[in-house]
Amino acid sequence: MPNPQSMSLYTVFLRVARDSSFTAAARTLGYTQSAVSRQIQTLEDEWGVPLFDRLPRGVRLTEAGRVLLPHAEAVEARLATARAEIEALRTLAAGRLRIGAFATADAQLLPSALAAFRARHPGVRVTRAEGLSAGLLQLLTAGELDLAVVTAPEGAPDGVELHHLLDERMYVALPRSHPLAGRTDVRLAELADEEWIAGSTRPEQTLMRTAVADGFRPRPGFVVAEWIAKQGFVAAGLGVTLVPALAACAARPDLALVALHPDDAPWRAVYAATPRGPAPTPAVAAFLALLRQAAGRLAS
Amino acid sequence: MPNPQSMSLYTVFLRVARDSSFTAAARTLGYTQSAVSRQIQTLEDEWGVPLFDRLPRGVRLTEAGRVLLPHAEAVEARLATARAEIEALRTLAAGRLRIGAFATADAQLLPSALAAFRARHPGVRVTRAEGLSAGLLQLLTAGELDLAVVTAPEGAPDGVELHHLLDERMYVALPRSHPLAGRTDVRLAELADEEWIAGSTRPEQTLMRTAVADGFRPRPGFVVAEWIAKQGFVAAGLGVTLVPALAACAARPDLALVALHPDDAPWRAVYAATPRGPAPTPAVAAFLALLRQAAGRLAS
DNA sequence: GTCCCGCCATGCGACAAGCGAATGTCTAGC
DNA sequence: GCTAGACATTCGCTTGTCGCATGGCGGGAC
Incomplete structure (x- = not known):
């Protein structure tokens, strides 16, 4: 079952061009012959020229079709490349992760999670920023960070989602x-x-x-x-x-x-902050999980 | 009014990416905001990832969107190139014309038309074949010629269209x-x-x-x-x-x-033969017109 | 603090497009 | 002349797409 995304008019065009037949192309594409016939007709209407000569035994590219062919192939190839790259993003084989943390989180919590992350996902480029919690949250809402490790953000938790990591004494x-x-x-x-x-x-x-x-x-x-x-x-x-x-x-x-004594300085909450959104990036989700793990190890 | 062909999902995607706004993109594309919203959603469903972050003031590309962007631009550019080339074909600024003629047609009729054709459409590559009428017709039906000048083809005018040029004594x-x-x-x-x-x-x-x-x-x-x-x-x-x-x-x-005397050897009909089809190539049509002109000059 | 405004999402109805199945048309080959 | 193969066309239905309207959400003005 081919990816529906790839079933564009150009895919049909290429299949027909290679098979020199509507019927054969329809079979391999899982369509009926009439569907292919009309898809090609649609394409021909869009381009304003016939793309195939209809012969008694199959079809043959017209000159316009022969001109279009390499371009259609290039388009398909380009989309395939894009598909592979986005798939790599989804599987964390590639991508970008921009994290920030306040200073003491860089002592152990963040390096620990980061080491695990790089070991599992070496293809993801990770960039780091240091700063105070308020500044990091600002970067986060400005879209310049994907995740920030911050402390008790009384200031302005607007547009960010907070994930509790640990409470430190x-x-x-x-x-x-x-x-x-x-x-x-x-x-x-x-x-x-x-x-x-x-x-x-x-x-x-x-x-x-x-x-x-x-x-x-x-x-x-x-x-x-x-x-x-x-x-x-x-x-x-x-x-x-x-x-x-x-x-x-x-x-x-x-x-x-x-x-x-906790009555004098109560335990301080440490959070991972992410941009408020329906779907955190796979990279963010993975890093967040590793942060939680590292926090669990530190708390025990 | 933009060419309907270019109004693909990727065009919308590019416009939205450039404008960072569904509403603005919809205005320039002549759509409503809701249409753009759902087109992007369709694209996101196809790719399986969100392509834009929805912000209170417009949208912003996600990482997947940023990855897709150059590919979408390449696809658009490629299709634009194809469009230009096919347009060149239509306007005879480029293309190919394969003609054939029997020997004596090469004495004056064909060179005359050919000279006019090359003067008007220097971008079209013209190739020539010599041969007897029967062989030329065979090449024509085999798709290896676009036009053939032939004489009284009693043999097999199957699959070819005959255009009467002149009767010669x-x-x-x-x-x-x-x-x-x-x-x-x-x-x-x-x-x-x-x-x-x-x-x-x-x-x-x-x-x-x-x-x-x-x-x-x-x-x-x-x-x-x-x-x-x-x-x-x-x-x-x-x-x-x-x-x-x-x-x-x-x-x-x-x-x-x-x-x-005509009773002994009646005037011989000379035809231009083209492949039977609903639409002769612009190049063929143009050359045929010039052939008719040349034939008219010769008959007078 | 409240209101208003801009922006995106969504429900709804109308319309068009796309599909499969069946049928028609044309041609080649016997 | 007849059959078989291939593309075109018709029909009915499903699906998708659009515009219009509304709703939710956040930011900025007063």
Whole structure:
């Protein structure tokens, strides 16, 4: 049963040209002879010239038909190519996937999923973007990303679909020598005297957001954006800082990570965001599944 | 008003892709928005994937759509090329014309028409075949000729259409010194004592055919096929021969041509033969018209 | 916050196109 | 002359396509 898409007038034309017969072409195409006769007639009406000479035994291309023939073949070939390429897209043998993630998701969650994805679908070109959640969502709605890993997007979840990946708890990074370094968890109040190393001068844009909203006023210390620098400052005893669970595995060994009590900084939700639409791309669906898997492994 | 032929699904697809809008595409194509919407849906069903993302302000190509786009453009371009070539065929800016003619038609009738044809339609490639009427008709029915100039085809006018061009009378070629050289016409009986130079040993295949059928028995002389040789023999006084009117203009000046009485050799009909079919090629039609013109000039 | 507007999807009825089955027409070959 | 094969045509039905109308959805203006 041939693909209905390929049953265009030109397919019929080519079949007839090759068979030099309406009847034979009809048989191989699964049509009746009358259908083929009229399809060719339709084609001839469209082109304004007869394409076949009707002979007592079959048909023969006219000169116009002979001129049309290579073009029809080219059209068929081109459509076949397109069909193969789109099929490749569907089966993830080719294509494009543009993902974005906030920084700490790049520590383990995203690379893990990405490695699995590239291993299974080496034909898909993957491009990456880094950024804060708000910016990534903007790129997503602008159609410049296919999927973004974001955190608690209170801002504007308009036109995007959120898929919950995991909830991560917060840790405090301390020097190994700190008195609290051996604790299983800690309250913010116990750290009121520490200098806090923040990623930004505005606490609303840092991990301290929820704590600040609850009334906690950290002693401001250095402002350090880079993760490696932050760790260095803490290790040197210049202050303490918050570390999300996703980044915990990337902490240098001379730091102690102590879990923060959930009442002080509740677990942070991490989502994969996709454009709102009836059908996510196969590539997006596959990557999302792998993200879920990776998130499951991290949560356990 | 666009050519209906070009209004395929792919044309609509391309227009929508360029306009990024169903509504705008519908306006320029002369459709309603709903028609475009469903045409795209049909295309998406055929390809099995969505081709456009529906946005609040228009649409945007999906990845599959972006893959399809260049192929659709190529298909359109190819069909446009085909359209141009077939149009060239119709307007005789290009094409092919295969003609054939019996020998004496090549003396003036056919070259005259051919010269006019090539002057008017230099883009048409013309090929020529020589032969006897019967063979030419065979080539014609075999589809290897488009037009043949033939004489009284009693044989088998099957599958060919005959267009009467002219009726030519017969002449007798005599040496200038011959007693009958000054006459305006002559009867065969007056030439009973002459040696007859024939083109073949079989009188049925020569110009003497009708005379032989009427009971005339010429004194057999040399058998000479080539026209230039025949003339030489007659000029040397070795005999007389029949000359059709079409070849009269090509007779060497030292010969005398005397018209044969119509009762002895009735005027010979010359036809243009074309394959029986509802529509002769434009090239054939044009050449036939020029043949008629040339025949008219010769008859007068 | 509410309204309005632009854009796409869809239900509906009318019309045309496309199909299969049967029949007609033409030709070649015996 | 008759038969067989091939294309054209007619008929009735199914299917598709269009325009018109309506509905849903989101963004921008007031």
